[in-house]
Amino acid sequence: MNPRFAAIAQIQARAPMKPIDKSKRPSEIFAENVFSRGKRKQFLSREAFQELEACIEQRRTLDRNIAEPVANAIKAWAMDMGATHYTHWFQPLTGRTAEKHDSFLELSDGEAIDKFSGEELSQQEPDASAFPSGGLRTTFEARGYTAWDCSSPVFIFETTYGITLCIPTIFVSYTGQALDYKLPLLRSISRLDKAAVAVCNYFDKKVKRVNPTLGIEQEYFLIDRNFYELRPDLILTGRTVLGASSARGQQLEDHYFGSIHERVFAFMNELELDCHRLGIPLKTRHNEVAPSQFECSPRYEPINVAIDHGLMMMDLIDRTARKHHLAALLHEKPFDGINGSGKHNNWSLETDTGVNLLSPGADPQQNLMFLIFFVSVIRGIHEHADLLRASIASLGNDLRLGANEAPPKIISVYIGSLLSKVLEDIENPPRRKKNENISELMHLGISEIPELLLDNTDSNRISPIAFTGNKFEFRAVGASMNSSGPMTIFNTIVARQLENFQRRVDRKINRGRNLESAILDVIRDYIIAGKKILFEGDGYSESWKQQARERGLTDPGLTPFALDVYLNDKSRALFSATEVYSTPEIQARYEVSMNEYLNRVRIEVSIIRELAMTKVIPASIKYQKDLLKNISLMKQAGLEQYIVSVEGIAIEISECIKNVINSCEEMEKAGRKAERSPGLREIAASYAERVIPTFQEVRKNIDHLEGMIDDDYWTLPKYREMLFVK
DSSP, rough: OOOHHHHHHHHHHOOOOOOOOOSOOOHHHTTTTBHHHHHHHHHOOHHHHHHHHHHHTTTOOHHHHHHHHHHHHHHHHHHHHHHHHEEEEEOOOTSSSSSOOEEEEEETEEEEOOOOOOOOOOOHHOOOSSSOOTTTTOOOOOOOOEEEEEOOOOOOEETTTEEEEEEEEEEEESOBBBBBBBBHHHHHHHHHHHHHHHTTTTTOOOOOOEEEEEEEEEEEEEEEHHHHTHHHHHHHSSSOOOOOOOOOTTTTOOSOOOOOHHHHHHHHHHHHHHHOOOOOOOOEEEESSSSSSSEEEEEEHHHHHHHHHHHHHHHHHHHHHHHHTTTEOOOOOOSSTOOBBBBBEEEEEEEETSSTTOOOSSSSSHHHHHHHHHHHHHHHHHHTTTHHHHTTTHHHHHHHTTTTOOOOOOEEEEEEEHHHHHHEEEEHHOOTTTTTOHHHHHHHHTGGGTTTTTOOOOTTOOEEEEEEEESEEOOOSBTTTTTHHHHHHHHHHHHHHHHHHHHHHHHHHHHHHOHHHHHHHHHHHHHHGGGGBBOOOOOHHHHHHHHHHHHHHOOOHHHHHGGGGGSSHHHHHHHHHHHHSHHHHHHHHHHHHHHHHHHHHHHHHHHHHHHIIIIHHHHHHHHHHHHHHHHHHHHHHHHOHHHHHHHHHHHHHHHHHHHHHHHHHHHHHHHHHHHTTHHHHHHHHHHIIIIIIHHHHHHHHHHOOOOTTTTTOOOOHHHHHHHOOO
């Protein structure tokens, strides 16, 4: 039997999954697998508890004197939960997470004991040579260290076959260079915290800490695992490199927020249960726009915790899908011609006094503070739009951005017509009377803002970055990405603008300006300097591309060209001034990203050719052979007058086969030429410019054949089956 048909028959005969236990409310199971504050208080002495809480609050390293009792308490809790092993859970430059499991088992005088020391909690030494490092480490310099980030909760990860204690950590080289995504993120948080507190203290001296917060909306596709395992391209690349569009896609607009299929509902229920047990505050689940596309969203949290939870959730999505005989596709563009998947990052700032700095307040001073942070974000995005673009550059995002409701590649900010008018009025204030001072004018105008903002900010679905009432939503981040990279850049550029803001205000005050006048002057300057990044219209239109060029906003193009900005003088100066990345660290990230892009393209070249030669052409030849037999039989039956139409099909198949072979040869020829380029960047650029365009020519002919070949001969699952057969 055709394996496609066998897969469909198996899907139709599959027994429903047994329902999971939902007898407990979410609030009863929430964070039961987390060493939460309540558990810390339960298992630790008063002194140890207070010291650990201070370390978490102040984002500092745990004192070695207290590490031992903390380790004992964590071990006692973890073993009560059934854990047998522990791991330092970290974020290498692969984009996902890594873990090396060690047993609690130790031998003491020949006797087996369970042991977990403060040193083992605080630090481990995994082999660093096998992870991408961009030259920071070599094979003969293998030593690397993981160190506990105590601001991110320790948790238990439970599978059918074992329970492991997971300790979120940073990952550094022997020389202290960051080999991961988390350490630069923590540096950016610290820098932003300090800069934001200084500005807040103009208005409220009680503010001692400002935390960037994040809520991550994760989009993904679900298809039956039988189909997935029949598609080598999905297995190896995460996307379909060939496949004719289904007659029905998303054009009926009936999937978005539609009724959730029972099988998907079962998957979502189990995912939600597992997330809640791990303290992930998953709040929303729904159908997305494309068929078989879905989204889940947690509530906002401190940014490093939110990103840890986002990575845990990606792992859970994959694991839970497998349990339900599904495959979760987190690639940015798994299917051609329909919406791709993003990871919308909703970013804001919150003080330790409970104030959201991107939400207007009830009085003019709170409005003024809101405006400082609001315009500083906009100014920062304008100054470093190219860096933000580089931070979300990847082969998958190259396919996604700029079509099917995905943001365009040109970075812009949408704030809505109301806020645009507010900024315009501040930039060009109404003419005032001779004796009316600027402070009084500010109170008269700006005090109206709170009644208008929250419910009057419209939506623009395709804007790369949008202000949505009390947060900025960075929508261009790809679904498969670790949010640490883009959000480290976001934190850094805002921190730098706030530092500049404070310096300029202080300078004006020292020259005799009062506080409010000085602040409003700098706000006005920031509006003027950053307003070119604001755009309210259709980001897909040719008129916007022209207008963007006139504003000095450009699309750097595909990933190899977008990444160049990491190494220019402006970026180096930013990272040096903020101490978020050292020069070797940013060079390393550039090389890692370029290498990943290049290797992914090479894999796609190989799998496209393999599918063409081992699946598509043999199926086409078999069908053509039967057509020719049919022509012979028609001649014997005296049906010559009808032969010409069947011969036409056979000829068309021959033409397509020839075109597939020729286009594969052109693709490989372009690849060989690219490999002869003199350096990593040049090789990647050559693949982007010369090899990737040949993919479409190969695909065009293969997809045409798919529409001609008898269904019995085509063994690769089709779009209509993968997207619609549940």
